[in-house]
């Protein structure tokens with residue numbers, strides 16, 4: 001059996017040197033926009049230690065030296081970025097957005113618009129945001145349609161996208177879903193000892209998941225959107241990067257289309273073709 005160097009838990013192997021941390025931070029910010037201030041050093045070391053254990057390197061510095069070099073494969077760089085993203089999400093997170101969708105946006109699209117809707121969850125994580133959107137829209141369509149819809153859900157992290165495509169979640173994480181929507185749109189496993197539920201095919205089929213890095217100069221997402229959710233990701237970016245990302249999102253929004261940001265995110269002071277219509281909800285001019 002091939003022997004693997006033993007990762008000893010002494011500081012020189014499991015800690016990152018200040019010089020390497022600075023190189024890593026520069027790479028991650030340049031590639032994914034994500035800031036890594038010195039206060040995140042312990043968190044970064046914890047995440048890199050997991051990657052180190054499945055590599056043939058014997059220290060975090062050696063691992064970073066390799067992954068940041070020209071010899072690294074695209075897959076190794078992707079694993080590094082995947083490890084450094086923060087993916088916290090929930091069903092019905094920041095519920096006021098979904099109330100606004102059901103009470104203001106959907107009636108307008110059904111009664112005054114085309115009855116067709118394209119939405120984009122632009123930092124989708126494990127898919128809970130996109131499935132929440134799908135439940136709210138499908139439920140509205142059932143009661144007050146006709147309304148045809150499709151959802152694009154993208155993220156830079158390929159690991160979370162795999163989970164999102166499966167659409168299987170622990171029952172505890174499904175608790176924020178209102179009971180009536182849960183019984184309609186979530187299936188329990190046949191084996192009831194498995195404490196998980198799967199989103200029904202009717203909704204899974206409405207969503208296309210794919211990798212998209214918001215740092216890209218253009219977003220190849222097809223026709224303009226009626227609604228874009230870009231929530232709880234801008235906080236990881238510098239202000240000038242936030243401005244560019246939101247400007248590119250606007251390029252992909254129909255006139256009159258809506259953009260929702262996270263409740264702690266702000267575009268105050270940025271020159272953008274948006275007007276504020278509710279807390280962190282904006283409308284394309």
Ligand SMILES: C[S@@+](CC[C@H](N)C(=O)[O-])C[C@H]1O[C@@H](n2cnc3c(N)ncnc32)[C@H](O)[C@@H]1O
Pocket residue numbers: 031032033034085086087088089090093122123124125126129154155156157160212213214215230231232233236262
């Ligand atoms: C905290 S989660 C937010 C998930 C969801 N929008 C919500 O509010 O519940 C942030 C997500 O942004 C993704 N992300 C970070 N940088 C990104 C980038 N440059 N391009 C696309 N996604 C990115 C992360 O992988 C992570 O899944």
